Amino acid sequence: MRATHVLNAIALALLLMSGLQIFNAHPALYWGERSDFERPILSISNSFTAEGRPVGITTIFGVAFQTSGVLGWSRLNGRPGPRAFPGWITIPSIQDLATGRLWHFLVAWLFALTGVVYLGYSLAGGHFGRDLLPRSGEWRHVGRVLATPLSHQTVEGSSPEAPRYNIVQKLAYLGLTLILAPLTVMTGLALSPAIGAAAPWLIAMFGGRQSARTLHFALTWLLLLFVIVHVAMVVLTGILGGGLINGVRSMITGWYAVPGNAASDVSRPVAPATAGRAIGELEP
Amino acid sequence: MRKRATRVVPGVGRRRFLASGAASGAGLLFTGGAAALFGGCDRLSAAPSFRELLQRTEALNQRVHRTLLWRGALAREYAESDVSTPFRPNGSKDASSLPPDYPARAAGGFADWHLEVTGPVLRPTRYSLADLRQLPARTQITRHDCVEGWSCIGRWTGPQLSTVLSHVGLHPDARFIVFRCADERPRWVRGVNRYYESIDLVDALHAQTILAYEMNGAPLPLAHGAPLRLRVERQLGYKMAKFLTAIEVTDRFPTVGRGRGGTWEDDGYEWYAGI
Numbered sequence: 001m002r003a004t005h006v007l008n009a010i011a012l013a014l015l016l017m018s019g020l021q022i023f024n025a026h027p028a029l030y031w032g033e034r035s036d037f038e039r040p041i042l043s044i045s046n047s048f049t050a051e052g053r054p055v056g057i058t059t060i061f062g063v064a065f066q067t068s069g070v071l072g073w074s075r076l077n078g079r080p081g082p083r084a085f086p087g088w089i090t091i092p093s094i095q096d097l098a099t100g101r102l103w104h105f106l107v108a109w110l111f112a113l114t115g116v117v118y119l120g121y122s123l124a125g126g127h128f129g130r131d132l133l134p135r136s137g138e139w140r141h142v143g144r145v146l147a148t149p150l151s152h153q154t155v156e157g158s159s160p161e162a163p164r165y166n167i168v169q170k171l172a173y174l175g176l177t178l179i180l181a182p183l184t185v186m187t188g189l190a191l192s193p194a195i196g197a198a199a200p201w202l203i204a205m206f207g208g209r210q211s212a213r214t215l216h217f218a219l220t221w222l223l224l225l226f227v228i229v230h231v232a233m234v235v236l237t238g239i240l241g242g243g244l245i246n247g248v249r250s251m252i253t254g255w256y257a258v259p260g261n262a263a264s265d266v267s268r269p270v271a272p273a274t275a276g277r278a279i280g281e282l283e284p
Numbered sequence: 285m286r287k288r289a290t291r292v293v294p295g296v297g298r299r300r301f302l303a304s305g306a307a308s309g310a311g312l313l314f315t316g317g318a319a320a321l322f323g324g325c326d327r328l329s330a331a332p333s334f335r336e337l338l339q340r341t342e343a344l345n346q347r348v349h350r351t352l353l354w355r356g357a358l359a360r361e362y363a364e365s366d367v368s369t370p371f372r373p374n375g376s377k378d379a380s381s382l383p384p385d386y387p388a389r390a391a392g393g394f395a396d397w398h399l400e401v402t403g404p405v406l407r408p409t410r411y412s413l414a415d416l417r418q419l420p421a422r423t424q425i426t427r428h429d430c431v432e433g434w435s436c437i438g439r440w441t442g443p444q445l446s447t448v449l450s451h452v453g454l455h456p457d458a459r460f461i462v463f464r465c466a467d468e469r470p471r472w473v474r475g476v477n478r479y480y481e482s483i484d485l486v487d488a489l490h491a492q493t494i495l496a497y498e499m500n501g502a503p504l505p506l507a508h509g510a511p512l513r514l515r516v517e518r519q520l521g522y523k524m525a526k527f528l529t530a531i532e533v534t535d536r537f538p539t540v541g542r543g544r545g546g547t548w549e550d551d552g553y554e555w556y557a558g559i
Contacts, residue, residue: 017325026432033427034368035434091325097431098552099329102338105345105559193429194558197518198353200360209427209435 004114004121011111012227014103016220017091020084021100027084029217033208041214044084046072054080112185119177131165132174138167176226184223187216346556355486359517362425367500368436371428373507374521376467376479382527383466387506394511399495403462403533406453413497413511419443419451422494430521431553440515441498446489448531457535460545461488463514466527469547481525481546482538482555483516492517495528520557522548 028043030036043059044067056072058065067073073080076087076094087093091103122128145168165173189195190202190212206212328334379387389396399411423441430436445461465479487493494515497504504510509526516523523546532538542550549555 022433026430026434028434030434033362033366033435034437035372037370037372037434092329093326096329096552098554099338101431101554101559102342102552103325103329106338106341109341109344191429192349192559193359193427193520194349194353194518197359198357203360209429213433 004118007110007114008118009227011107011114012223014091014107015111016224017089018100018103018107019217019220021090021092021095022097022104023217024084024090024095025097025100029214030210031207031214032210033203035210044072046082054082056082108185108188115181115185122177128174132170134167134170138170141167142171172226172230176223180219180222180226184216184219187212187219191216342554342556345554345559349556349558350486356491357518359426359492362427362437364425364439366437367425367439371436371438371500371508372430372434373505374430374432375526376509377507379506381467381469382506383468386466386527390506390510393503397511399512399528400530401448401452401533402530404455404457404535405449405533406455407451409452411448416443416448416495416497416512419447422492423498424492424494424515424517426492426515426517428521428524431548431557439500440494440496441501442494442496442512442515444491445493445495445514446491448495449488449533452533454533455535458485458533459536460484460534460538462532462534462538462540463525463528464530464532465509465525466529467509477541477547479525479527479547480538480540481514481523481548482534483514483519483523487516487519490516490518518558522546522553523557 027045028035028037028040030040039062040059041061045057045059046054047057048054054068054073055066056068056070056074058067058071069075070086071084073082074086075081076083083095090100092099122132145166186202187206190206191209196203196209203209203212206215376382394413397413399416400408401411402408420443421441422444423439425437425439428436428438449461460482461484462480462482465481467479469477469479483493492515495512496515497512499505499508504513509528512528513526514524514528537543538545541547544550545555546553
């Protein structure tokens with residue numbers, strides 16, 4: 001479980017960066033089956049001002065923004081040039097669609113396989129039912145959880161024995177693992193012309209190949225947003241609660257020390273955020 | 285005793301192997317991931333061992349597709365109203381990448397044009413455009429997916445490649461079909477270097493693999509590969525060779541160019557472009 005957590009984080013970063021390399025080959029998004037080049041939903045391009053100064057331009061739903069330096073026109077190794085996403089966030093940094101594709105399709109295996117292992121293990125091991133499935137009485141707590149300042153959220157949650165997820169966490173994690181991540185994989189698969197021929201329903205369910213490409217792009221940013229909020233929450237609750245190192249350690253190793261446990265700082269079974277066993281139970 | 289020993293030792297060996305394999309695998313992924321994330325991606329991309337890993341993945345993807353996806357599956361065909369106007373051309377788009385006499389020959393309706401079909405076949409044949417137009421034709425309105433990410437829909441007409449191949453008679457050894465083109469890579473890249481492309485028999489004999497001489501009801505325009513181009517509907521646009529001059533049947537993976545099976549492949553793109 002721990003391994004899938006860390007591997008997925010690395011895979012996600014690599015998929016994002018190689019995906020942006022692929023996006024840069026044709027930095028425009030459309031809706032439907034085909035590309036209507038005159039009416040993209042989003043496009044990143046460059047242009048020159050009246051004085052001949054280059055500018056990066058990002059157009060969303062027909063509204064243009066000047067995004068020089070980041071989108072459309074940016075520096076790479078000190079030299080300014082036209083590129084949709086900047087070189088520091090793409091793999092490879094220079095424009096190289098062929099290599100970016102190979103990276104993307106290699107790491108996609110890592111992401112998909114760890115995802116399958118995680119889902120299989122979670123379903124078989126009861127992680128979903130035990131830790132993530134909201135209980136009937138919990139739904140009314142959504143407002144309270146959201147309204148409670150982070151500093152007053154306790155890691156222990158409903159149980160003094162071991163930390164439990166609150167209802168908002170449960171919904172976020174279920175949404176991620178059962179909806180967001182699978183949809184990202186499926187929109188990616190829908191872009192393959194061979195898979196599209198064998199499984200036309202896959203393209204149809206997203207409203208066309210170009211829609212699938214647009215959704216694949218949008219879902220990527222939702223995944224990134226999740227990761228940012230997720231890490232921020234761990235860091236914040238760590239600072240405010242059980243200690244930063246404790247939280248980060250639990251993410252990577254699975255061991256979370258429950259505060260105020262006299263016998264041992266780290267002897268309680270870990271729950272969710274941190275699922276796994278307590279350090280005290282660590283095998284030799 | 286001996287039997288017993290051999291039964292126990294491999295068990296331990298396997299366990300140790302699995303453990304060390306898992307450890308080194310995790311180590312590799314960690315260092316690989318970390319190196320990549322902290323700016324080592326470009327160096328990794330250039331490393332021969334990593335390139336080999338990337339190319340092995342490519343072969344794996346092809347094998348998975350060929351195993352899991354029904355080989356006879358047809359790409360979706362669309363209605364007349366779905367056709368893209370304009371349809372963006374890709375690859376060579378104009379006379380600048382074609383031989384100097386090409387525009388004049390195009391103006392003459394390619395009267396002197398021929399398609400040579402050679403290799404391990406029973407009846408090597410030279411087809412004129414008129415010969416190809418006499419063969420039973422298939423018309424299909426399909427989506428063209430460029431490797432860059434965009435899609436256009438067009439209506440293509442021409443004989444199925446399988447018709448031509450059964451006409452010339454494939455030798456049982458035949459495995460790949462190589463397409464020779466009239467267009468060249470720009471001269472400043474690597475001297476005179478005519479485009480070529482290749483596919484295997486799974487795609488060559490597929491119902492929607494046609495040699496198109498018509499696009500959207502008119503003779504194939506120059507920008508789209510006049511007078512004849514290949515359509516391989518379950519792969520990306522770069523596989524669909526334009527400005528065809530010859531078809532070579534071979535019994536082995538083509539060793540022309542840099543030996544990767546096509547001009548785009550020689551530049552690093554996948555030979556199997558079903559993704």
